[in-house]
Amino acid sequence: MSTPALMSPSLAVWTEPTSERLRASGQGCRVLQVSEDSGRSRASVAMDRYADGDDSAFAEVYDELAPKMLAFVRSMLGSASSAEDVVQQAFLQLHEARGNFARGAKVEPWAYTIARRVAIDWMRRRTKRSESSLTTDDGPKEPVDDTSPSPEGITESRQLNDALNRELKQVPEGLRAAFVMLRLEGFSAAETGTMLGVSQAAAKVRAHRAGQLLRSKMARFFTEESQ
């Protein structure tokens, strides 16, 4: 088995099973769609309506943001069930704070930052609560992509996913978040910097360092595998 490039499309499959699944079902296609008239995303326009008291707009905000947010949080936590819990909390807090949403603002940085804060808090609590925080997933695995040609391929892919999941969880949170947002979620460096509260350049550096760390960790994994 050779060491794959970390930025390869296969990595996106590994990190975004939830969003992939949603895309396949048609829900993910609406994510971050831009409304034609204002240049803002539909989610942002819907959030404006929701903040003004139009309760029916919340479902629209949810449908626009939830798939990507789930994938993002899942890649932070490495667990689908925990990600759902965190995303649920994030949306409830977004609902609670709707009156604070500035008119005309972009909802994505705001919502993702809330989700990230909730996820970080969740990880802190779990670390405090459990001494076995570095063990692998606490729920059943996501189904493996059906395009895998053979049982051996499925096994290898699963092992690779597990290893990447494990190693990504070892990368410091600040670096990991930048890597996930910039390299996997497709946010721009400016957006990533905004969400992390750092400059554009710092966001790039963080993502780069996370990539380097992952690369070295995975190189070790493949060396051990081949022995």
Added chain:
Amino acid sequence: MKFSSDDELRARVLAEVSRAPSPTRRGRRRLGWALAGSAALILLGSLFFLGLPPEALTRPTSYVVAAVASSLLLALAASRSSVGSPAAPSEEGGRRLRSAAFLTPLGLAGGALVANLVAPTTWAWPSPRLSDHAMCLAMDLLLSVVLLVLASLWLRRRDPWFPKTRGAAAGAAAGAWVMLLMAVRCPQSDPIHVLVTHFAPVLLLVVLGKWLGSRAFGFGYRPR
């Protein structure tokens, strides 16, 4: 552990949201005005209750504190960009907040001390009665905490980016405005008195505000 489908999660979130109504922009505006009115009433009521000496408004300390406290409020208002303005949160907003939170107390202390030393207006230098100092300290602390609590109701779940810094800035603002109130009516110019009974509460409020900010102004995991 059971996995829920995306539809189940959606239904769960929508059900929870419909069960717990939250304030809209209009509600937040009303709350803001009510809180600002309450804060003004508390400050003016305290001034009325404590009494205002006739020469109070000519004291240089008052001008210094008023200038710094006003600039602090302006800085807080200018840092709006960190709570989701159309331009998105910016480092600039964070910088303004940091300046407001950490430079204001220093400005207050330095300005008030210099003003008192250059143009002392004291009647007693320093007052031999401990109760005079204790009264100033107690009123400073009590009123600043009340103002900070009012501010935290307004800023609750407001800032996912800089909750601690915003909390510290709110603490500095509350402390600064109470320091202004007390500087207007306090007859003592003794530097030790100014530092211990008027300035120390501002520092304490900055720390308290930072603590409160991390818990109330930002967002976190809250298990149900």
